Amino acid sequence: MHTMQHGLKEERQERLYEYADDIQFSFYCPEIDDYESFKTDFSSGNSSIDDKIYNERYNNNFVDYFVIDNKNNRIIAVYSLACSACIYSDYGKHHFYSAIEIEFFAVDVHYQDIKAVDPDEGCLSSIIFRSVLSRIMDISFEVIGATKIILYSVPNAVSFYQKNGFLEFGIDILKNTDWYTDECIPMYMNI
Amino acid sequence: MNETKVIIIKEEKAKEFFSQKPNYDMIKKIKRTANKYAHNATWIKGRTSRKAI
Numbered sequence: 001m002h003t004m005q006h007g008l009k010e011e012r013q014e015r016l017y018e019y020a021d022d023i024q025f026s027f028y029c030p031e032i033d034d035y036e037s038f039k040t041d042f043s044s045g046n047s048s049i050d051d052k053i054y055n056e057r058y059n060n061n062f063v064d065y066f067v068i069d070n071k072n073n074r075i076i077a078v079y080s081l082a083c084s085a086c087i088y089s090d091y092g093k094h095h096f097y098s099a100i101e102i103e104f105f106a107v108d109v110h111y112q113d114i115k116a117v118d119p120d121e122g123c124l125s126s127i128i129f130r131s132v133l134s135r136i137m138d139i140s141f142e143v144i145g146a147t148k149i150i151l152y153s154v155p156n157a158v159s160f161y162q163k164n165g166f167l168e169f170g171i172d173i174l175k176n177t178d179w180y181t182d183e184c185i186p187m188y189m190n191i
Numbered sequence: 192m193n194e195t196k197v198i199i200i201k202e203e204k205a206k207e208f209f210s211q212k213p214n215y216d217m218i219k220k221i222k223r224t225a226n227k228y229a230h231n232a233t234w235i236k237g238r239t240s241r242k243a244i
Binding site for chain 2: 021023024025026027028086095097121126130133134137147164165190191
């Protein structure tokens with residue numbers, strides 16, 4: 001374990017770029033063969049999330065997107081989107097509110113913490129995440145309506161999502177029962 | 192059914208929760224960042240995903 005952590009630190013020290021502004025990237029839906037390079041080359045630093053993304057590659061409940069570095073074709077980030085819903089019960093009646101769920105959002109360790117030239121923009125992860133949010137908003141305004149964007153955050157990523165406009169629910173909810181949400185915190189953004 | 196993506200909210204204050212307005216300042220911020228870096232980002236259309244196979 002110690003060796004793995006040490007290795008991770010060394011990987012982090014290998015800086016590919018000085019600033020996020022220098023990176024040109026592309027978003028696309030991967031084909032099934034693309035997941036082999038994901039498995040061998042991508043590491044978010046959380047192997048259980050990486051394994052989950054790989055193992056769910058045939059799952060039609062959501063669509064995966066790869067964010068690729070145009071310069072070297074490395075996978076910068078992976079995220080998945082799904083239709084979802086928030087439901088509440090009121091005296092036996094159920095009210096449905098449409099939502100779009102970000103199933104996964106993971107950034108490769110080599111691309112984490114690469115700062116933007118403008119400190120207000122944060123880092124590359126924020127830039128990519130905000131591009132994704134903007135895309136989701138466009139979809140919800142033009143294609144399929146949704147009132148909220150929801151996600152389940154791992155505990156150490158909550159502050160990242162808060163900085164990008166997400167709030168914890170703050171009311172009693174029943175979580176999605178998928179295993180990966182057991183320790184995760186449900187968050188939302190009104191759109 | 193184990194993949195059903197629902198959040199069930201039991202409390203009365205759920206009504207208040209669902210009537211919340213978006214944080215337009217934050218949305219503007221997000222849009223501004225996305226637009227600012229739009230020249231860095233390419234959205235590839237027309238690629239066949241596994242869903243279509």
